[in-house]
Amino acid sequence: MSQFSEEQWDAFVRDHPLASFFHRSAWRHVASDVFGHPAHYLTEQRNGNITAVLPLMEIRSRLFGHALISTAFCVGGGPLATDTGSFEAILDRAETLGRKLRVDYIELRDLPSATRGWTARDNLYAGFERPIAPAEDDNLKQIPRKQRAVVRKALAQGLTVSIETSTQAFYGLYARTMRDHGTPALPRRYFERVLSAFGSDCEILTVSSGGRPLSSVLSYFFRDRVMPYYTGSRPEARGCGANDLMYWAVMRRAVERGCEAFDFGRSKVGTGPYDFKRNWGFEPRPITHQYRLLNSKALPNLNPTNQRYAALIGAWRRLPLGVANGLSPLLSRSLG
Missing domain, CATH: 3.40.630.30 (Gcn5-related N-acetyltransferase (GNAT))
Structure with missing residues (x-):
């Protein structure tokens, strides 16, 4: 520095x-x-x-x-x-x-x-963000009708929302989700270090049913915006609307903290997360990365949509969770 x-x-x-x-x-x-x-x-x-x-x-x-x-x-x-x-x-x-x-x-x-x-690449990722309406009713109306119905259904089922100070519940859900997506998970100590480095500018929110965590998200807060960044959930979370309730709860929590914008982060074009964010009424913004090739002649393509990694992703999804968690730290350190 x-x-x-x-x-x-x-x-x-x-x-x-x-x-x-x-x-x-x-x-x-x-x-x-x-x-x-x-x-x-x-x-x-x-x-x-x-x-x-x-x-x-x-x-x-x-x-x-x-x-x-x-x-x-x-x-x-x-x-x-x-x-x-x-x-x-x-x-x-x-x-x-x-x-x-x-x-x-x-x-x-x-x-x-x-x-x-420098060489630009703008066809791989898209970002999603928009203002958050301060009033709860107005905020709900920002969500397209289908997803709004899912949120209301989840609220009616008595799912609970909590702010966590421990990474335990979050990490278990995150690691499971990463295994299911065929991607090595970052080690738990990475998240412990993030929380210690940024303090109250990071926050874990968890949705539970009867005390059993269903979905969880680690969000970053910066200036007037919130960015839900790392997430994890159980397979049944989707059916009961826990994931949708989780993001709705992050919006309301962000309003409590004085935020005015919801940054849904980036997603790879053509993937499930990309479609999920569009279903929430967010319009994609192309994200451009710049590369300076020095000792390489081709742009890097280190992402799950690369067919070169299809077999590895399929094999990773079939690993027992304990095995995947044990191997993940060896590989995820290189997936910066």
């Missing part, structure tokens, strides 16, 4: 209009402490003041290559700058670092444009 302190970095992020939760300095400790990935937090300065920042995590994997990612394990976090010159300068610094480290590529997430030499 050059000669600037984390407090100065976070002050710059706090004041920048395009900043996100994923620009905060604490992310460098989360990935480094849990996985051992080196953090490279670059800054540009003018007259002793920060004019640009770029958080980069270095991921080295025998399976997936060697990369600098802004920000790994997050959906955003590209460069922030006060002017065009600083923006271009920090990208040049990133490229210089990438060549020094001999990475295959540099990836900047959710960045509409970059300078010459």
Whole structure:
């Protein structure tokens, strides 16, 4: 982070209009402490003041290559700058670092444009967000009729909503869901570290029936918005509307905390989560990633829609949950 302190970095992020939760300095400790990935937090300065920042995590994997990612394990976090010159300068610094480290590529997430030499990809992910109506009735009316009926049915069934301080219930549901999707789960200590790093800006909300957790979500809060980020549920949660009630409850909780926007996060185009968010009345926003290819000739394609991984995903789904949970930490550290 050059000669600037984390407090100065976070002050710059706090004041920048395009900043996100994923620009905060604490992310460098989360990935480094849990996985051992080196953090490279670059800054540009003018007259002793920060004019640009770029958080980069270095991921080295025998399976997936060697990369600098802004920000790994997050959906955003590209460069922030006060002017065009600083923006271009920090990208040049990133490229210089990438060549020094001999990475295959540099990836900047959710960045509409970059300078010459960078390659954009905007056909893989979409984001979903919209304002939250403060009044409960108005908020319900924002939800399309079919999904609104599911929420009301769930409310009538007596499902309970709680704010959790422990990751136990959440993690059990999250790990099960990840196994069912054919993807290795992040280790529980990752979520413990996230909670300790960001405190009240993270929150776990769980929907239960008769004391038995059915669905749970870990959300991030930043400025005027809430982002439900990691979720998990039992197979029966869908039938009783627990998942829909969960998101409705997050909206109401966000209003209590003074939030005005609901950021449903990104989903891969053409997947179930993508369709689910559209069914909730959210319109997709194409998300652009920028890549600087250094020692690689092709753009990375590390996602479940890649047919190259179809057999592995199918095999992972068939693993007993205990086996999947045991193997997940070995693989998920490379899926930044």
